[in-house]
Amino acid sequence: xxxxxxxxxxxxxxxxxxxxxxxxxxxxxxxxxxxxxxxxxxxxxxxxxxxxxxxxxxxxxxxxxxxxxxxxxxxxxxxxxxxxxxxxxxxxxxxxxxxxxxxxxxxxxxxxxxxxxxxxxxxxxxxxxxxxxxxxxxxxxxxxxxxxxxxxxxxxxxxxxxxxxxxxxxxxxxxxxxxxxxxxxxxxxxxxxxxxxxxxxxxxxxxxxxxxxxxxxxxxxxxxxxxxxxxxxxxxxxxxxxxxxxxxxxxxxxxxxxxxxxxxxxxxxxxxxxxxxxxxxxxxxxxxxxxxxxxxxxxxxxxxxxxxxxxxxxxxxxxxxxxxxxxxxxxxxxxxxxxxxxxxxxxxx
Amino acid sequence: xxxxxxxxxxxxxxxxxxxxxxxxxxxxxxxxxxxxxxxxxxxxxxxxxxxxxxxxxxxxxxxxxxxxxxxxxxxxxxxxxxxxxxxxxxxxxxxxxxxxxxxxxxxxxxxxxxxxxxxxxxxxxxxxxxxxxxxxxxxxxxxxxxxxxxxxxxxxxxxxxxxxxxxxxxxxxxxxxxxxxxxxxxxxxxxxxxxxxxx
Amino acid sequence: xxxxxxxxxxxxxxxxxxxxxxxxxxxxxxxxxxxxxxxxxxxxxxxxxxxxxxxxxxxxxxxxxxxxxxxxxxxxxxxxxxxxxxxxxxxxxxxxxxxxxxxxxxxxxxxxxxxxxxxxxxxxxxxxxxxxxxxxxxxxxxxxxxxxxxxxxxxxxxxxxxxxxxxxxxxxxxxxxxxxxxxxxxxxxxxxxxxxxxxxxxxxxxxxxxxxxxxxxxxxxxxxxxxxxxxxxxxxxxxxxxxxxxxxxxxxxxxxxxxxxxxxxxxxxxxxxxxxxxxxxxxxxxxxxxxxxx
Numbered sequence: 006x007x008x009x010x011x012x013x014x015x016x017x018x019x020x021x022x023x024x025x026x027x028x029x030x031x032x033x034x035x036x037x038x039x040x041x042x043x044x045x046x047x048x049x050x051x052x053x054x055x056x057x058x059x060x061x062x063x064x065x066x067x068x069x070x071x072x073x074x075x076x077x078x079x080x081x082x083x084x085x086x087x088x089x090x091x092x093x094x095x096x097x098x099x100x101x102x103x104x105x106x107x108x109x110x111x112x113x114x115x116x117x118x119x120x121x122x123x124x125x126x127x128x129x130x131x132x133x134x135x136x137x138x139x140x141x142x143x144x145x146x147x148x149x150x151x152x153x154x155x156x157x158x159x160x161x162x163x164x165x166x167x168x169x170x171x172x173x174x175x176x177x178x179x180x181x182x183x184x185x186x187x188x189x190x191x192x193x194x195x196x197x198x199x200x201x202x203x204x205x206x207x208x209x210x211x212x213x214x215x216x217x218x219x220x221x222x223x224x225x226x227x228x229x230x231x232x233x234x235x236x237x238x239x240x241x242x243x244x245x246x247x248x249x250x251x252x253x254x255x256x257x258x259x260x261x262x263x264x265x266x267x268x269x270x271x272x273x274x275x276x277x278x279x280x281x282x283x284x285x286x287x288x289x290x291x292x293x294x295x296x297x298x299x300x301x302x303x304x305x306x307x308x309x310x311x312x313x314x315x316x317x318x319x320x321x322x323x324x325x326x327x328x329x330x331x332x333x334x335x336x337x338x339x340x341x342x343x344x345x346x347x348x349x350x351x352x353x354x
Numbered sequence: 355x356x357x358x359x360x361x362x363x364x365x366x367x368x369x370x371x372x373x374x375x376x377x378x379x380x381x382x383x384x385x386x387x388x389x390x391x392x393x394x395x396x397x398x399x400x401x402x403x404x405x406x407x408x409x410x411x412x413x414x415x416x417x418x419x420x421x422x423x424x425x426x427x428x429x430x431x432x433x434x435x436x437x438x439x440x441x442x443x444x445x446x447x448x449x450x451x452x453x454x455x456x457x458x459x460x461x462x463x464x465x466x467x468x469x470x471x472x473x474x475x476x477x478x479x480x481x482x483x484x485x486x487x488x489x490x491x492x493x494x495x496x497x498x499x500x501x502x503x504x505x506x507x508x509x510x511x512x513x514x515x516x517x518x519x520x521x522x523x524x525x526x527x528x529x530x531x532x533x534x535x536x537x538x539x540x541x542x543x544x545x546x547x548x549x550x551x552x553x
Numbered sequence: 554x555x556x557x558x559x560x561x562x563x564x565x566x567x568x569x570x571x572x573x574x575x576x577x578x579x580x581x582x583x584x585x586x587x588x589x590x591x592x593x594x595x596x597x598x599x600x601x602x603x604x605x606x607x608x609x610x611x612x613x614x615x616x617x618x619x620x621x622x623x624x625x626x627x628x629x630x631x632x633x634x635x636x637x638x639x640x641x642x643x644x645x646x647x648x649x650x651x652x653x654x655x656x657x658x659x660x661x662x663x664x665x666x667x668x669x670x671x672x673x674x675x676x677x678x679x680x681x682x683x684x685x686x687x688x689x690x691x692x693x694x695x696x697x698x699x700x701x702x703x704x705x706x707x708x709x710x711x712x713x714x715x716x717x718x719x720x721x722x723x724x725x726x727x728x729x730x731x732x733x734x735x736x737x738x739x740x741x742x743x744x745x746x747x748x749x750x751x752x753x754x755x756x757x758x759x760x761x762x763x764x765x766x767x768x769x770x771x772x773x774x775x776x777x778x779x780x781x782x783x784x785x786x787x788x789x790x791x792x793x794x795x796x797x798x799x800x801x802x803x804x805x806x807x808x809x810x811x812x813x814x815x816x817x818x819x820x821x822x823x824x825x826x827x828x829x830x831x832x833x834x835x836x837x838x839x840x841x842x843x844x845x846x847x
Binding site: 157159163200202208209262265267269270271290291294295298299 | 800
């Protein structure tokens with residue numbers, strides 16, 4: 006069976022085509038294309054502009070994905086699209102495109118939860134069977150574990166998502182948004198040495214990032230006023246790189262801690278990192294050190310899969326489709342709020 | 355009337371070898387003033403922890419103070435002159451050293467006295483030496499170092515006062531008898547453990 | 554092109570071991586706290602929690618049992634951050650436990666600590682964590698369907714009785730949490746792994762209503778105050794309840810329906826508890842909204 010997936014919940018438009026050859030065999034990625042809308046430095050992407058970007062690229066990307074996959078319309082079993090969560094306008098623009106394809110090609114629709122898409126693709130790619138999942142992106146920070154037909158949320162950010170915290174700090178520093186603000190913070194952090202004191206906000210398996218963002222922004226403002234600022238302990242001059250370093254060390258330590266707590270709680274030794282922030286190598290390394298201490302291992306994917314993409318929507322959608330799940334045309338809406346644990350996961354034991 | 359004087363010798367859990375405690379208890383002590391003076395004068399022959407038994411609830415209570423003192427000794431975190439004065443200070447739940455001596459240490463009016471001598475790896479003292487010296491210098495009757503004896507000597511009201519555990523809401527008011535004693539003891543142990551940390 | 558694991562991924566074992574947090578697969582040896590370095594026999598490891606290792610050991614004399622909670626430094630954490638967190642957490646936990654105990658909240662007593670070495674020595678609590686007890690109890694009733702569905706069934710007598718026992722337990726938890734909140738402490742990590750059921754020495758005390766198996770009997774003791782803080786803010790209290798509610802929902806979905814019993818008892822446990830329950834509704838709403846973009 007073959008499905009096409011359309012993803013556009015944030016600033017990436019992704020189209021992917023996947024084939025599930027036979028039960029027990031690995032899925033085949035036939036094509037996986039992405040086009041990103043980048044705002045200028047110091048700015049975030051606005052829903053209106055992002056939606057416009059998606060509308061102007063979707064047809065071109067679908068055509069290219071079909072050509073690359075070397076499939077014809079008759080080969081496609083269903084059309085999967087991101088139902089939510091995400092930003093309203095971009096979600097809607099992609100849902101419209103999915104409906105159009107459904108009518109044009111006479112294929113059924115499958116609305117997919119974006120987070121479940123990340124999780125299922127991560128499991129498929131890495132082979133992690135029943136991991137604790139850390140889902141970290143610009144819009145979501147969740148620690149998830151599977152139990153009784155649902156991906157249950159054990160912990161999450163109580164205010165802003167970790168990716169949002171990083172993105173907004175990148176804006177404060179006017180770091181480029183290309184290829185991604187978090188990526189550029191990571192590169193800068195590699196040159197940092199001084200660890201500055203930031204709040205460490207973990208509550209059980211939950212955490213919060215707005216206080217950290219406020220603190221690091223104050224430090225950034227201080228640094229701007231006083232470029233000769235030195236670390237009182239080491240005497241080293243404090244740089245922007247140190248700010249990025251301190252921010253990363255603090256927020257990733259928090260994420261690893263809440264993940265470890267969930268692992269201890271459910272008795273799992275595996276952890277899977279998904280979502281855009283999951284590309285961060287420092288986070289992956291820290292998670293690996295933690296998992297090793299617990300006698301387990303960490304699973305992560307590269308940027309093809311952890312950054313928003315269409316293939317994960319095609320994959321998760323096809324899993325649901327095979328269990329008989331359909332989204333009728335008149336119900337093919339999208340929603341900004343769609344919790345991971347709302348999805349009935351019929352395809353797992 | 356005097357039979358063989360009692361002197362209990364202990365080692366405590368989780369300490370390196372070579373740390374040995376000798377503990378003796380005396381009642382009807384008649385020369386407390388003299389003993390205190392030896393401490394105040396810094397008489398090196400009198401390096402003991404002299405503790406007023408009126409503020410010691412139990413053997414555990416005293417051993418906990420010895421343990422804290424020895425850990426602080428080992429990690430270089432002692433606040434007072436030597437490990438023996440540190441034992442007295444370790445009974446306190448606050449950081450005021452001279453106050454701790456007034457509250458827990460020997461005073462001229464002390465009649466029931468606990469004596470602690472610690473044998474350190476670097477400064478070993480044998481049981482016999484301690485016994486001999488104490489028998490010579492302390493005018494009082496040697497009794498057993500045990501909960502029964504200490505229970506008869508302690509003034510619980512005074513303990514509550516020095517550890518500030520008189521509060522009405524306190525759990526110790528709700529429980530009765532042995533439970534109450536135990537509850538008072540664990541609260542005291544907590545106060546001692548948190549001394550110096552703004553507990 | 555076939556889907557292949559990218560370099561970052563590590564091959565997975567073909568079969569997953571069942572959950573067993575008390576016996577971690579020990580590929581890397583656990584760090585032993587320095588306090589044990591002179592002991593003739595290694596201490597008994599009870600659990601490997603996320604942040605701390607819990608040992609069963611002795612306090613002062615071989616006859617006095619105690620628990621030692623050790624927070625080893627984390628290899629993933631920057632050492633400065635690690636030392637700061639360890640010191641803060643050891644001291645904060647000790648202070649909170651001492652305060653709770655003083656105010657009559659059922660928690661283990663504090664025996665000793667070393668904030669630099671990262672350990673806290675506390676009273677040994679007999680019994681079992683609620684998570685295990687509850688799962689044991691639920692498992693025994695798995696064939697009897699979800700209790701609510703059968704409450705009025707003609708043959709539902711035993712189930713009804715069982716339900717009564719669960720309700721009683723939920724009430725005792727609610728009261729214990731309320732007592733803690735009433736003295737100005739929030740726990741910060743309320744899960745069913747951080748509540749213990751301590752067997753009673755005699756059966757005359759509260760809550761010992763026997764349905765025969767007695768699995769859910771015992772005194773509720775709150776443990777693991779590693780993330781606790783002193784606070785009287787309704788928001789913090791409500792988040793405590795929300796965390797516990799979600800722990801029930803995710804760990805014991807079949808007992809989640811009984812959470813209202815817990816909240817009812819909580820509501821009666823201290824002055825101002827009802828305001829917290831109102832606040833809990835706000836916190837829940839926020840929780841549901843949280844899946845949107847930040």
